[in-house]
Amino acid sequence: MPTDFIPFRDTHYFSNFICDYLDEKDTLKELYNRFPNLDNFEAQIEEKKGSFKQDSRSELVHVLKDQYANLNTSEITLTHIESLTSVDTFTVTTGHQLNLFTGPLYFLYKIISTIKLTKQLKQTYPNYNFVPVYWMASEDHDFNEINYFNFKGKKIRWNSEQTGAVGHFSTKGLEDVFDVFSSEMGLGKNAEQLKSWFRNAYIEHDNLADATRYLANELFGSYGLVILDSDHTDLKRLFIPQMKKELIEQTAFKNVTQTNGILEALGLKIQVNPRDINFFYIKDGLRERIVEHDDVYSVIETDIAWSQTELLAHLEEYPERFSPNVIMRPLYQEVILPNLCYIGGGGEMIYWLQLKSNFEAQGVTFPMLLLRNSALVKTEKQAEKLEKLHISDGDLFLDRNSFINKKVRKISNIDIDFSEQITHLESQFKHLHELAKQTDKSFLGAVKAQEVKQIKGLKHLEKRLLKAQKRKLADEISRCTDLQEQLFPNGNLQERTVNFSELYLEYGEQLILHVMKALQPLKGDFTIITL
Template sequence: MDYAEHREPLLPFFPSSPYSNGWMLHRSLLPETSRQRIADVLEEQSREFGAGRKASDNIEALRRGANAVVTGQQVTLLGGPLYTLFKAATAIRKAHDASAAGHPHVPIFWLASEDHDLAEADHVTFPSRHELHTLKLRMPEGAVVSPVGGLALGDAIQRVVSEAAGLLEPGPVMEALEEFYQPGERFSRAFGRLLSRVFEAEGLIVLDASSRECHALGAEVLRQAITSAEVLHNALIERDKLLVEHGYHSQVLVTPQSGLLFLIDAETGARLPLKRVGGRSGSGEFAAGRKNYSESALLEILEKEPERLSPNALLRPVFQDAILPTSAYIGGPAEIAYFAQSQVLYERMLGRTTPVLPRLSATLIEPSAAELLHRHELALTDVISLRPEELAVRLGARAMPIESKRKLSATGKSLEAELDELTAYMGSLDEGLGRSALVAASKMRYQMNRLRRLSANYQLQREASLRRHADSVALALFPDHHLQERLIGAAWFLSRYGEALPSLLVEHAAQECPGHKAIFL
């Protein structure tokens, strides 16, 4: 919040402000050979993901020297939550704005396919008229420790897609889900194909960096994470102390044994944290699972099988910007907070810190919900700040006959005036008597408010539609007490609004003032 509200850099954690366009002037230090190699990778993957001509043109622009606005996310079931679209739309818009200003940029979506937290990726939530439905993919036992992106979808995906068909509108999006999410398909490829299809007209480039080629391109960062583990660990510890001194906290816990890498086990495929033995990297000893590895053994793995070394949440953006000509990264609130820690890694490993910009954050308001907001004189903030039952009471209070409202208002004002005068008088007579008067006055005010609630509830009973309206608007705009963007699957809105939705989000992502907004559809 502090970062998003500051027009000056929130030093020392962030070298730039979200209000600055200085990132557009970034001069990439990516070697020309590396630029051509990553362009080759992107070109090959764009064909695999079925990307269109616009993405190919953007890859060619990157090959010729354009920089990148990058965003990313863990690969999740059926396209994941709504903020997936917001991230991509923001990267597209920022790249467009920079290019229009004479600084060529292209948008890239980084698939965080190496993440092993299957519990965050194996489900998606869609609403029906009266409730939420969470579709969950049951994966084989033992798959939970492997990188999610490489997992193959089993026969259970057919059940999930069938359930989705009962909740989503028929059309191109549902057809794409049926085409991409098939038994035997990998998590990351299905996700990448869907994202490429949704933003085909905008030329979004999608990258899965889990390959040997990408890890070889970022080998120097992985090497430093091994050979400079002590220095980097100490820098993170000092940064954590500084965060606490400024009243903040660390997003990623750094312990004495913490390292910056995971190791993919050669036999099981498990993604295991690579820990510093005894908290001492100077010993050159690391441990993953039950096995110990010397520094030289890890460097040999890096040389021969670099894809087996996987960066953790703090190192991932540094690794990313070692292989891409990144000018700015588009992140959500938690990711931006990560950067306050990662900044020390950036400076020591790359000699610079990539600016991070807030993604579009919004609640999409469909016409039916907009009509209810207008009819009952509600704002989005009312829906977010009140529980559905409280919202219903407010609707009941507003629906009361004008005469009832006048009598309650007049009585309330009269009671307040009388109580203020009486408690002041009692207090002037005796301090103890004054305290007793305040307690009694509080009880009277409570009873007056109770009378207001009873009147509102009576109106609710007379007009049953008010309760339905409160529940409906809460489900649509603040489902299950969560921001809509974090809970509802993107595919639900895409199935209803089609290709018009991505372009609308790109338009709204031009926001100059970070914050949550209401977008009326």
Template sequence: MSDLMKTIATCFEQVAFFFPSGDPKNQESFQHRANYLDLREYSREILADTLKAYHEDLGANSETFQFIEELRHKETLVVITGQQAGFFTGPLYTLYKAITTIRLAKEQREKLGRPVVPVFWIAGEDHDWQEIRETYFLNSEGKPISCQIPGDGGGESVGYQKVPAWETIEDQFKEIPESEFRSSVLKECRQITERAENLTQWFALTLQYLVSQWGLIFFDPMIPEFKRLAMPMYEQILKMHVAVRKALAVRTEKWVELGFTQQIHPTGGEVNLFLAIPERRAILYDNDYFNLRGQKERWDLDTLNQMLKQRPEQFSPNVVTRPIIQEYLFPTLAYVPGPGELNYWAQLGEVFTVFNFVMPILYPRLSAVVLIPSWRKSLLKQELSIEDVFEGLEEHKSRCVRERDSHDIDEHFERLYRKIREGYAELAPLEDIHGNVRDWLVKNEAKVSFQINYLKGKIWQAQRKRCSEVLRRLQELEDGITPLHSRQERILNPLTFVCQYGSSFVDNIAELPIDKFEEHKVLL
């Protein structure tokens, strides 16, 4: 498969057809997009009033309220990103998304000479409990430890889920190493947990705490006023569902032909909306009627529209239509996706056209690797790069053990094997004694070889123990940089580093360059 991030960074013209608002590295793309948005109308007053009330509950800072007030003005544009309402924000890339959005909005405010505000869309409508219920921290030995929210979600949107009592989760944080900042960070986490009314608010309060020195608008799509505001778009989605499926299929086929990954996999009949009564299920279409996946009750379009007017809070978009709702509600200059999201956005260009929209600029989020001092020291001492760790260190571990073998273990055993083969060869004349002697010799030699191999394994095991310190440091590298054999930013929670380094950790992320998309940045 082709490397999309590298292609966007170095050969954007190869994929320009799929990203119609232009190259994110080119400032002209932003100016053209701004000109396009100036021709559109938005319900800015309702949007701003509702956001203001929501952020008063969050206790947002003055910069955020300034951004909300600016949204009332026609010239104000938005840089937006989004993520599920993960456990204490979920993995590091959530913070990277937020920082990229804040930085890009500030940069475009200066370059365009007009208000551009950062928005974080919290996908609290999602019902994938497994996706958000778990996060990982590093313990005092540098190993990733799992922290989980109790319960199973019951198939409902996570925004309806209650926040767990602090007492049910605080024991999970005891393995986080002691540091200058640990107690104050966990105290803040407890206050946030006790204050939040649902998982979406829990997420917003935690991320707001991390980026407290900057303004960032949080958008909760489950707020009733926002549901009513989006209702005309839901009606259009219901009406145009066949055209949407065809548009998705056409663009996906072209995307796969180009050698890229198909991220959205329709199974057939999707209307690309969910209905929650109370369990959230996909709406399907078949033979002129609609039904929920796994259920038999059927409705016609008029009935479904009536349900929408009476209870809009029960409807929500899926991965195909969430960007359409976003485009309808916000003057979106740019969206900040992760690598996987880039692939599914590339499948959506024709879907935007169905609704007479143009896809916003896609500006890839920051990607970074945190290097604490001990990891950096190990990399330098072992003459390793971060790319070496990404590829796996098993061969390097074996090489380290063998390089420290001062007894030539393998040579000793090779000589022993040779003597055993020679010894059994000398017994070959005994085969004349009985017809079974040859089988006895073969089986006996195999048993002896098995025991010798066992002994060789035990000796190498002892040799590895002699190298335990270097192996421990290499394992720490893997656990820290590629925890659970994945990228650090996809597994570790940002609080694992905030507990160790305080707010300066987030400050340092904010200083990383955001415009070199194909590169992971190193945060020391």
């Protein structure tokens, strides 16, 4: 199983912001606590150990045992859960939406990155325990982002009129989705396993949170993954002090707004903007924002309203009804978990880097932030074809037009690259500019116009010749672009489009084993895996 790597910056699929973070640029250092390398984890452990409360550990373990009560749980996961009572146990966490049947491939890469990092930390710091955690985004309400997955170019979609926090959604109606998926699957051992997982997850469980927990446990329970649904009264109760501070003092708005100003001064794009109050109110299918006006707190689109005293009393009695938004969710995570590091995608990294000042205002340790592994999986047959066609890994990441032009130039028996001629022409006109200056400066404009005209003509001729060669070499170019399309569907990264079931159908249980072996969380490069 050959594995190759390419720098994230060279893929051109990741923002300069993220690449600058990976390069540890000085301009970004005030936005995070410690950069995720093995040596820095020692100080992170000590800081978290000194700030995390023991009663939070006991409550966390109690909730996890309750949530795992009806799951077939591996011994290593049970051990991990029990170990969380110890002051020497810490977590590494990733989070993800409750996408139908896991959604895009990177769901797997997030979790595998998390599992692999805990193993690496245990080797480096053997006196401590490290638990991989998948935080289910069960309070999310963006159903249209999660209600489908792609399978062999087709969208398998779940239509539902339900509203509110998606973790509460009934799985009723997913029998029809299962029938559609099954009809596309075909026969065979791997197909039957996929059908079994889908059926047992979404038809045998009553809500989306329980279904997702079951599926994630089936895929990664044997590796000790601990799956947490934070939408729980006892966990929200641990977060009451921070919720009170946010509701009364609006700390997130003040601090994140200030950080956003720093980011804008650096020319960086803001990922999320804070609101005055960064909580939703959830109850019986309702999930709407809490707002404050003239000392009255209310839930938009409803008649629910409180004075400040009434609001705080309601929070104490029903903390489960207060749902953090994207700004406050990270803080909630770090309050209830003995967490050292959060692993996420590029977009997540950017909004986490907006939040450090709010953590400081709330007196909560800011975690280390690690970009998840990204990967491209190609078959041996695809690898052989790429080699025969002399397509490098770097070539695959080019946009379609650049990819074709590069291939035409490479395989053509004539050189269709006029850059040398253009350079020569520019050199000649430089001499003509000097000549015009010495004789009559009024000719400078005419000389420049002639230079522009001739260079434009050369570039136009180059394009026409390239176009002619593309027609002549159409068959070979077609083979090249077909391969690129297979690996980059619709010009997108495979991991952002393809569902794991496509690869599992071919490789079965070996898929996760091979990816687990290939990914290296702290390497900092894009991974290319040949199976």
